[in-house]
Amino acid sequence: MSQDTLTLLNSQSTPPNTKDSVIETLALEGVAFAHLHRFSDSQTALAQAEYLCSQETATVCGNVLRAKGVLAIEQHNLSEAEQFFSRSLAFANHRDDRFLEATALLNLGATSLKEEHFDTAVDRSGEAFQVSVRLGAGDIALVALENLGWAYYNLGESEKSLDLFLEAENNAVKLGDIVDQVSLLTDSGYIYAGLHDSVEAKQAYLKALHLAQQINTPEHMFNALRALALVSAESDDLDAASNYSDQAIAIARSDNNRLDELYPLLVKGMIAARQHNDSEAERIFCEVDTDSNANAALHWRSEHALAQLYEDEGHSDAAEREYRIALATFESARSSLQRNDSKLPFSNNASRIYDDYIHFLVAHGKTEDALRWADYSRARTLAEGLGLLSNKPTSGQPSASLPPLNPQQIARQANGTVLFYWLGEKQSYLWAITAQKASLFSLPTRSEIEAAVKRYSRSLGGPRDVLASADPDGIWLYRNLVAPAQTLLKSSPHKDARIFIIPDGNLNNLNFETLLVTDADTNPATAKLHYWIEDVTLSNASSLRVLGASHNSMERRASSSGQYEIIQRNLKTPRNRPTLLLVGNSVSPNSKYPELPKAAKQMESVARHFPGDAAQIFAREQATPAAYLDSRPERFSYIHFVAHGTASRLSPLDSAIVLSKTAASNPEPPSTPFKAVTSNAPPAAISAEADSFKLYARDIVGHPLHANLVTISACYGAGERAYSGEGLVGLSWAFLFAGAHNVVAALWEASDASTEQLMDKFYDELDRGASPDAALRTAKLSLLRASNFRNPFYWAPFQLYAGS
Numbered sequence: 001m002s003q004d005t006l007t008l009l010n011s012q013s014t015p016p017n018t019k020d021s022v023i024e025t026l027a028l029e030g031v032a033f034a035h036l037h038r039f040s041d042s043q044t045a046l047a048q049a050e051y052l053c054s055q056e057t058a059t060v061c062g063n064v065l066r067a068k069g070v071l072a073i074e075q076h077n078l079s080e081a082e083q084f085f086s087r088s089l090a091f092a093n094h095r096d097d098r099f100l101e102a103t104a105l106l107n108l109g110a111t112s113l114k115e116e117h118f119d120t121a122v123d124r125s126g127e128a129f130q131v132s133v134r135l136g137a138g139d140i141a142l143v144a145l146e147n148l149g150w151a152y153y154n155l156g157e158s159e160k161s162l163d164l165f166l167e168a169e170n171n172a173v174k175l176g177d178i179v180d181q182v183s184l185l186t187d188s189g190y191i192y193a194g195l196h197d198s199v200e201a202k203q204a205y206l207k208a209l210h211l212a213q214q215i216n217t218p219e220h221m222f223n224a225l226r227a228l229a230l231v232s233a234e235s236d237d238l239d240a241a242s243n244y245s246d247q248a249i250a251i252a253r254s255d256n257n258r259l260d261e262l263y264p265l266l267v268k269g270m271i272a273a274r275q276h277n278d279s280e281a282e283r284i285f286c287e288v289d290t291d292s293n294a295n296a297a298l299h300w301r302s303e304h305a306l307a308q309l310y311e312d313e314g315h316s317d318a319a320e321r322e323y324r325i326a327l328a329t330f331e332s333a334r335s336s337l338q339r340n341d342s343k344l345p346f347s348n349n350a351s352r353i354y355d356d357y358i359h360f361l362v363a364h365g366k367t368e369d370a371l372r373w374a375d376y377s378r379a380r381t382l383a384e385g386l387g388l389l390s391n392k393p394t395s396g397q398p399s400a401s402l403p404p405l406n407p408q409q410i411a412r413q414a415n416g417t418v419l420f421y422w423l424g425e426k427q428s429y430l431w432a433i434t435a436q437k438a439s440l441f442s443l444p445t446r447s448e449i450e451a452a453v454k455r456y457s458r459s460l461g462g463p464r465d466v467l468a469s470a471d472p473d474g475i476w477l478y479r480n481l482v483a484p485a486q487t488l489l490k491s492s493p494h495k496d497a498r499i500f501i502i503p504d505g506n507l508n509n510l511n512f513e514t515l516l517v518t519d520a521d522t523n524p525a526t527a528k529l530h531y532w533i534e535d536v537t538l539s540n541a542s543s544l545r546v547l548g549a550s551h552n553s554m555e556r557r558a559s560s561s562g563q564y565e566i567i568q569r570n571l572k573t574p575r576n577r578p579t580l581l582l583v584g585n586s587v588s589p590n591s592k593y594p595e596l597p598k599a600a601k602q603m604e605s606v607a608r609h610f611p612g613d614a615a616q617i618f619a620r621e622q623a624t625p626a627a628y629l630d631s632r633p634e635r636f637s638y639i640h641f642v643a644h645g646t647a648s649r650l651s652p653l654d655s656a657i658v659l660s661k662t663a664a665s666n667p668e669p670p671s672t673p674f675k676a677v678t679s680n681a682p683p684a685a686i687s688a689e690a691d692s693f694k695l696y697a698r699d700i701v702g703h704p705l706h707a708n709l710v711t712i713s714a715c716y717g718a719g720e721r722a723y724s725g726e727g728l729v730g731l732s733w734a735f736l737f738a739g740a741h742n743v744v745a746a747l748w749e750a751s752d753a754s755t756e757q758l759m760d761k762f763y764d765e766l767d768r769g770a771s772p773d774a775a776l777r778t779a780k781l782s783l784l785r786a787s788n789f790r791n792p793f794y795w796a797p798f799q800l801y802a803g804s
Contacts, residue, residue, distance in 0.1 A: 002032040020060050023049050027063040034071040042071050062091035062100045069107055073114075081111050102132040102140050109147050113154075119646050119654040119694075121151035138175050142168055146184060153191065155654070162191040182208045182220045189227055198235040202228065222251045222260060229267040238271050245271070258293040266302055273309050281309055296333035300326045304353045311360055323357040351377075355424045362429065367440045371431050371544075372405045374422045378502070378543040403545070407433040410548040414802075416498030416537075417489060419482070420544060423449055423505040432485035433544075441484035450506045452477055457509055460792050461748060467516065467529055467790075474516035478532065481507075482515060489536075498773065499536045500547055500802065511747055511799060513538050513780070514792040531792070533780060539773045539800045542733065547802055580615040581633055582607055584642030584713075586623040586660040589693035593644040593658045598752035602642050602713065605756055609763040610638075623659045625695035633703055639710045639740070645731065646694070655731045656694035657712065697734035705739040709772050711762075712745040713755055713798075732801040742772045746797040754794035758783055773800050 033042035069084035089104035109125035149164035189204035212220035232241035252260035269284030307322035412435035513533035585599035765775035
């Protein structure tokens, strides 16, 4: 209500008669003008306030800093907004102003969301919520909860996000805040829909619609109606879908908003397709796709719908053309999409295009093409960054061809068998690839596999011995994920064959080494169980293209010396002597990340494998992100971290290693803060304190490496956040992208005692010349055969990721 704010401020019969009142009025005017995009007026008001604060710092000067941050946000200058909000937080702490502290933290969290730094957004929004609850500031707490919900959603934790939205909605009811209640109900509906719970999604949207009608807000009514139309169509409630679409179209037309009209119009096309009115469906989809007002999401949704329509009609050539057009549209728009756009129900289904197209190709016998497209989708982000993808589809046109892919050659170069997985809604697939051939096997659906993985993961983390109890999920997963390719695996010329797993979905959470193999599969005379690690040497890779890139340069240098020495010759280290960068045993930055009791002992154990002059060690206060970044990490052949970590599944570059705070984290704020404020000023101290102890994946990728091996001996989550193996790929991806040949990292929070023993054996094997994958397997088997660490909980967290 910015215009009303200005009107009210200008209606004062007498001007403010104290400096504080003048400054506060100018700050409010600056914010109101900023929201109205009257930027020059905002700058003028805030410049006057700054001048008054520079003469003598008043209590309300923190509000001016906050207002400058709002202006920067409205001008889309996020780095400058970060600086001003950080300074306002420093000012609040210095003056013990708890309300300013709450709003500063809230604004910093919102800025982190816009910057797509979701892990930081969680920390800041969580702090804003706690401070505002202690203060009794219910409205700030409500917004903080909603921001926290979106941060977790973008970290891939939909269930936690939903809980936060429901809590916030309950708080909105208590506050009598109907507008926010409507928004939160709609948010909850989006999450329910994403979790495939159409019944709860529909109930949330209906409640939102009812409240929006009560307060007569057309925007909220439209949002609820278009979401109701879509969820009803997708659950085949076509009469309701048609009714909601008509109402949404009427609101959009009354507002003369063609873009809004296209969303429910697309649903009308979906309804026609389900009613087998093919000509009408085709007409509507083409109308949406060719409309100049349509955005990228509407283009790829209508093109995808056309592809499915042609497929159902048996027009395979037209269907394939439309699938490729839809994929080209999505990939063209992908880099410009904002993460928060994905919360809209029409925008978050792009992955279904790949799934449906791959299913289409398999159904038409084009299994090699299906594998190429599956790998292309898997490798898209990583391989493009590594320069392995040269052909980008052009928006609106089918991709002429994908980059060449020779799966058998990749398997031959890797000297192993590749198991490539695709988890689909209708059908999942496994491609088993050897040097001779690539064979396709059909698997159960994504939902069946993911449910079994979740159950087995819980069993692995519990006290029960999954081997002794013959855990049914461990057996089922082996029989359904691996056994179909058993004939090809048996063709390996020797035992302990090398297997490369390229997982999909929550298979990233599963250590395949823990799967339970019955001897009956190979020896009908007995049904004795054992772990798959006892048969094979496993590594993980993100895609076939990346795996191929990691081996093709090595094969040309192959010799009888083995892979370890081949990689060593590529290292740019003095005299090719193994060198170590060891970072860890850091000082706890806060209660979320307590100190690791055995970190010092583990670091000593690792360091003893290297001569003193070949190891650079940063421990305790010296173990900071800056220490790693400034150490010229490209000089080292081995890099090892002993620390906590955080992981982000949907925002991999938000994953981080938790180290010590920088020494400059807590300087006193300036007595007159405005003298130091410029557009190119460095981030304020408090901003550094917020996450200066985190070595982010996004920072790691900018420092080239030549390391044979990076080991992240990290303790994930610290009981604070659920951890996803797909998030682990974030840190591994960063080091592989930077140039590391192999990365070892943990799937779940590891035990200090077992980790120390495992790492000591691991480096012993490396000293003997074993390759990293073989060395890690030997170390794990040593724990498996020890009575006190037989449980996979102790030896299975760590996995090896092959890279560049």
